[in-house]
Amino acid sequence: MNSISQAIRRVWAGPWIPPDQGRMPYFWLLSLGYMFWKYAYVHPSAVEAAMLVLTFVVFIPLYCASYWARGWEVLACMLGGCLIGIAWVRWNVGASTFFIFACAMAAQIMHVRRAMLAIGGVIAIGVLTSLLIEPMQMRFMFLMPILTVSLPVGIGSFMDARLRRSRQALVRKQEEVEHMATIAERERISRDLHDLLGHSLSLIALKAELARKLVHRDAEACAREIGDIETSARQTLAEVRAAVTGYRHSGLAHALANARASLAAADVELCEQVERINLLPATEHVLALALREAVTNVVRHAGARRCTLSLFVEEGSVVLRVLDDGSRLRTHADLRHGNGLSGMQERAAALGGKLALRVGTGLALELRVPAGGAA
Template sequence: MLEKFKRLLAGPLVPPFMGKGPYLWLLSLNFLFWKYLGGLPSPFEAAMLALSLLVFLPLYFATFWLYDRRVVLLIAGMFCLGAAWAPYNFGAGTFIIFGCAACAAFEKSRHGYLMLALVLAAALGFAGATGLPRGFIVSIMAVGVPVGIASIMDGRLRRFNMQLLRKQEEVEHMARIAERERISRDLHDLLGHTLSLIAIKAELAGRLLERDTAATAREIKDIETTARHALAEVRSAVSGYRQTGFVQELAQARAALAAADVQLEADVQSFAMPATAENVLALALREAVTNILRHASATRCQVSVRQEGGQIVCHISDDGRAPVDREALARGNGLRGMRERVAAAGGRLTLNAGSGLSLELYLPMGAVA
């Protein structure tokens, strides 16, 4: 408890989000001085009053930082100050009313109401036992009950708002993580595919350099065009506005595979496709082609897209080498990103490795952008 008080003295007296209200509430202590409107207190009484205020203020400010059982001692201290001054100063009930307001520090409202009832019952019992004037207990009941209830309700609302704020911060944090993952997936697909294509075309240009300078120039021009296109797509991916059309991606895949002497056989039905599903399929095709160019040593790639009921079914396969470590392939960034995109669109992905690698994607037609 002493360590808590030390930290209180080192920092703000009340939580910043509460504003200046708690300081203004201290103006209620003016009731303690009504008694002295007709004459000044004796030096001893003035000293005791100053000492009481010095004891009360740390108790009061601590109620804004301590919760539940730890605040019981603070309320008891305020009650004791009120009880000690009650026989000599009618305004001493203010200390007890502040104790009623401190019941808002309980996390559970029912505990706050229970504490409020105990404070009021103790005040009633003390007034009866000491023969205090009826006006003393009436003033405490008339002011302490509404102040205590209002404070408990306000504390409950404040805690609810804080929980809501924390949830909003958590949602924002998760959104930032999701955005970083999206950029990571998109950059992996973009750069992996493009760099593989550039490497193949550069190798082809090297072989043609001495035999066909015109063909070499065309390949170098293609490398430049591909690099500029990749740069534009990277910028779009970081901005979050990249949408890839499947037909366009299929044409790029055909060109990339042709440069590696891989024949592409495509069977794509013509039907209206949701934008999200089309983007997922395009990126899946790009990743599959990148894997073929890098690892498969294939001569033929087959792509089919058809509509079956309420689903879009996409099949991508090759006749290259099947990966030896299938689990490592499934854990790779490309396939993991593909699975995440398909799952986010409400679909599923199956992977089969036989004489080559086969991917099958199922996406709902109801996927929306």
């Protein structure tokens, strides 16, 4: 009963009808005019006029509440409409309109079978109610609207409500998809920023350390290192700005150049075996970021003296391998899958590729992504 009282209070305070229903429910109230056909020929008594006003005062809030009702409340509203029709049947055959309204209320029932049974029940009650009318002509006038209009109105109202619920569900699904896309974009930007800043700041830190060592021994070399630091900082700033706007496409050639500079600054020998491959922009972007992260890990964590880097096409896949002879990683337990490795795996999976790590005499990283348009 709390739900019905809440619905009635809502009707009193407004809006009377749920806003998504539009204006048509108010228009259908004009069907109550069917009750006035009798009075075109017969003048109503004072009691009958008062009962007519009371009927509208009771029925209109009941009708509006039916749009907010759910579950058994819908059946209660339908039964209320039928009872009003039964109460009027001996005095006004226009009371058949209340049975039509009751069929329309079945639109709020979610299940097709239950809605059809409820509509059939209302029509059956209307047919049985017609037996209370003695003149056959009046009985026919009462039954005709119920038999010809109630079923189409009930089915039409149910289908319209079902279509409206489907549209609302579709809108919610689209909102969820947009929300998930926003989250995925934020995660992509955070991964890219981590990879960019991790690599570039490591390079800047190494060169700053080298410049500090050279400041008293070789001023010219120190100046070159400081110049490289300035250049790297400007490049990093430009790349971060591009990443934030979502339009960054990191070139593989640029990533290779940075890898050479980072490894050289860390005094790690580089053995390079890179084939010239025409790559799709998305594939090149993933490989470039993976190369950045892999080289950053070599410089920061491996303690390596030698690094082998290879890029080639094998069995329809572009393969990037980075091997180092570092001694700090002895077992897979020593690997910490932080944001960098997780970002590699997620980007590779998005292209249908995979990332493999092997710990032996150093760390071997292999990234495979579909070649697609590679040649």
